[in-house]
Amino acid sequence: MNNRMNDTLNVALVGNPNCGKSTLFNALTGLNQKTGNFPGVTVEKRSGTFRIGGIQGKVSRNINLIDLPGTYSLFPKSPDEYETYRALSNESDKPDLVLIVADASGLSRSLILCTQVIDMGFPVVLCVNMIDLLEESGQTLNFERLKDELGVPVCALNARKGKGLQALKGILLDEHAKKTSSWTAPDWLVEKFNSTPSFAECLINANALDKSNTTDWVRFQSDDTSKRLNRIDALLQQARSKSEPLKAMVQTQKIDALLTHPLWGFIIFLGVLLLMFQAIFSWSELPMDLIDQGFASASAWLGAQLPSGSFTSLLTQGVLPGLGGIIMFVPQIALLFGFIAILEDSGYMARVSFINDRVLRRFGINGKSIIPLISGVACAVPAILSARTIRNTRERLITIFITPLMSCSARIPVYTLLIAVAIPDTESGIFNTRGLVLMGLYLLGLLAALFSALLMKYWVKTRERSIFIMEMPVYRMPQRRVVLRTMFDKVKVFVLEAGKIIVAISVVLWALSSYGPSGEFEHIEAKYQQKISTGELNQEQASGLEAAEKLRASYAGMLGRGIEPVIAPLGFDWKIGIALVTSFAAREVFVGTMATIYGVGSDDEQSSTLKERMQNDKIHASENKLFSFGTSLALMVFYAFALQCMSTIAVVKRETGSWKWPTYQFIWFGFLAWMGAFLVHMFFN
Amino acid sequence: MRFDDEEIGLRLIEMGCIPGTEIVVLRKAPLGDPLAFSCRGSIISIRSREAQQVMVEECNE
Structure with missing residues (x-):
């Protein structure tokens, strides 16, 4: 066993948000992964293991893959970006290899991060993901050129379809040495250090400083990034066949003209919400009834089988109905998160945030808060977890605070019973009275949530500024694998928590x-x-x-x-x-x-x-x-x-x-x- | 294009929008804010108040 430890390679997965990093992580590790938190912070840490068998006579290896939070640079500005930086700057626990995932449609931006990691002194493998976006536009990328210029192995990938994974695994089996960095410190830093510092030294010094009085270090990041981009632009000019806009981008702009249209944008958004709730409530009715009956008959059967006594009644009246009460909501939660995964994977969720930001901002939250608020209608637990994407501490706090006021699915049985008991089944106008009462209760929850947000906005003070700079990804066809995977993960969190x-x-x-x-x-x-x-x-x-x-x-x-x-x-x-x-x-x-x-x-x-x-x-x-x-x-x-x-x-x-x-x-x-x-x-x- | 605000500036810089980059303003959100622009082949949304910190110069195609 001890000898085997040596052939385990610790690989960190690093990339920009929306580059398909998680898709690659899932494709490589399958179900063999663990989710937890980085110590002391609520940033999700995912790690997984897989084994690569001997390809082309190479020695097989175990790979321990850590999925680090998405970031645009190694200059962290939020808790999750900080974890990525820390994982790469911590002397005692460094990964053996860093796998950079680049987005083929935003290659120059991805390469900023890639060259930073190379200059940190890591052996790097670069994966150019979403290569299909280039291919469908008839564009090509000269991988040899990239490889020579960057000095690291490069491979093309379409993680969504699983293409390129074999080649990547082959590369992972090779020996990887540190690349000698061509990075040189600017003169003012040489003066400051009284020697020639490495990029890592400069970066660590820059990030250790208090952000408020660091004009020098702001200059460091902006100068450094500009220099990198100039070099990257020159490289890509030679490596890319054309620099015309991608087909997917042209399509995306056409779709955006409709989905973020002043009138149609909102009508379509409301339509999507309606369809979602309609589906959640009507499709889950049958499985929920079956689960409910299943647990009831299991309790009855156990009660008849076991000798009567306090242990039996604890089991049949305490534990089983308690479990049934949670499992019953699994169909609704799975469906809701299936829908949310489709909206996110297609790229529509970023547009939902975009069109709602103006309204939500008045309540001290931002466009991204819409995701927890919508999810809260199924269950506040996973909804509150999804508030992690909100960077601003105050906005995230307010979102977490108000989300449980959204009427969740656990309230439905209560409402249903009481409405059946006391509300007459009559028509008022074209609406059914019972339906109106139910709708009113949902609205009441939403209004209370917004009202509470307003109060908190004035009550919770912050020095942090509210900034809403968000990338809007190109529209993609949602993948069944991605959607099913999200449903599975969310249901697991719900059932366990x-x-x-x-x-x-x-x-x-x-x-x-x-x-x-x-x-x-x-x-x-x-x-x-x-x-x-x-x-x-x-x-x-x-x-x-x-x-x-x-x-x-x-x-x-x-x-x-x-x-x-x-x-x-x-x-x-x-x-x-x-x-x-x-x-x-x-x-x-x-x-x-x-x-x-x-x-x-x-x-x-x-x-x-x-x-x-x-x-x-x-x-x-x-x-x-x-x-x-x-x-x-x-x-x-x-x-x-x-x-x-x-x-x-x-x-x-x-x-x-x-x-x-x-x-x-x-x-x-x-x-x-x-x-x-x-x-x-x-x-x- | 150049910046008047450090934090907003740094966020844009690391997304590839360095001073001198060509950007195209695409559209405004239905309620007039935020707005979306394209830069180096990706779409970025930004609030008007933040966008005011970005100095742009008109250029012809």
Whole structure:
């Protein structure tokens, strides 16, 4: 094993944003990869391993590939760019080889970074990716010329189609020596150092300085880049057959004329959103129902197989329904992220940011915030992770803060049940009342998000400037492989992140609702035993009433009654209180709690469904319905705002690095929820 | 083309827009801002306020 360590080559993948670096990474490592964070920062670190068998008699090797964040230069200006710089400047942990991915359509820009890395003293292999963009325009590139001039191996690649991978692997098996850098320090730096510094020395000094008083180093980057570009321009003039615009670029400009058109641009954007939500909600209905039923029957089957006892009931009433509650949302999340991957891979997402930046800027966020906000409609957890692309700290923070106010898919079961219980199925105008209420709830979430963003804009101060300089990639046909891969990755994050917490909390809640202060449960059991023996109640009626009374007496019930004074002004009673407490971990638990509370606890023989039982429930000691139009609406508004999601709290803590933001979020959303529900309740009563 | 602002300038420089490069303003976003221009074969979007820091000189085709 020890000998094998020596033939493992540590390779770092470096390139500009949008150069197809991740596509190449996935193509090389397949599923054999790990995702984590760089130590101490929330910048995603991806690494993977693969083995190259002996090609043409060469010795086979293991490759350990690290995908470094995309950057335009080795002069970092954001946390993720800093990680790329650090990985290449850290003496103790340097990669053996740097694989530069260049974009064939923006070759001169890619070569700035490439020559910087060569001058750092690394053995470099240059991959010219998206070579098809040149080919389809009938242009050629003289690779020999590039190779001679840069002094590094060069290979052509179309990572999306997997073309050129074999040649690249062959090159990776060769021995790679450091290239002697032809870089010479400008005179003013020689003076400063009192010797002739290397590029690496100058770069490390430049980046170590405080950015505010470094006119010299600003000059260093701009002079250095200009010099490089002049050399690159001269090289490309000889190596490229023509310098006409690429076919793909001409097409892109035509498509942009439509997709960013003052009128059509917005109409198409809204159309895309509508299509997306329509598809997410209608296509996922069947698999979601199947998963739901599957878990229900699995619980029932296990319950029948295992001996009854607290372990069985923990499994069948705590863990399994908890797991089912998460797995059920997988189809929706997969579809949503499939759509987002299509929008991103095609290049349309950059245009969505482009056309929305003006509006979002007023709220202290920027065009890129649109991606987390749209994703938030499926699930806030992956949505908050996608806010990493926002460079400005304040804008990213505000985006993370407001994203959970977008109505996520976990609220749908709550809305669906309450709408069915209390909202009449009538037409008002051309619209259905229930549909209008549902749409209103989504709008309410969006408005609350924008309102909160405005408040934060004035509250959170920053010295950082808001800069929106973004490259808009050429339009490409989205690749099925890329889309499926994103869906798989996002679903994995969701199931793992949300899964851990939901299972843990559902176990705790199960315990709280299955046990009560000592003596209470025995007392209730004895009472009903007596009622059965006197013939006052039959077995079935008794067990229903007994379960309801036990729930009221349990620790969870105590909590529900405990918070009753707080929620009474909203028209909620202790039963809704229990549901609020249990759905603290995850909103969708509301439905399950309602089912438990109204389970078999109703003595009304006529009504059999949960919906009917809830409709018939009266406020204690009165003839008024508990789930009146006003109260149900108030409850829905409460769920629209309140931060009842442990996974979101956990992910916000992780992404912002402290408990401060999730705490503020919890308090502010709670305030919005209470006030909103209170106002609705007052209005209708 | 030259710059009046260091941070914006450096970001543009590393994307290949060095002083002296020819750029073509392509279009404005539907609400008038940001705008998009092409430079060395790629499209870059930039807010008007940032674009004001970039001095350009008109040139004929």
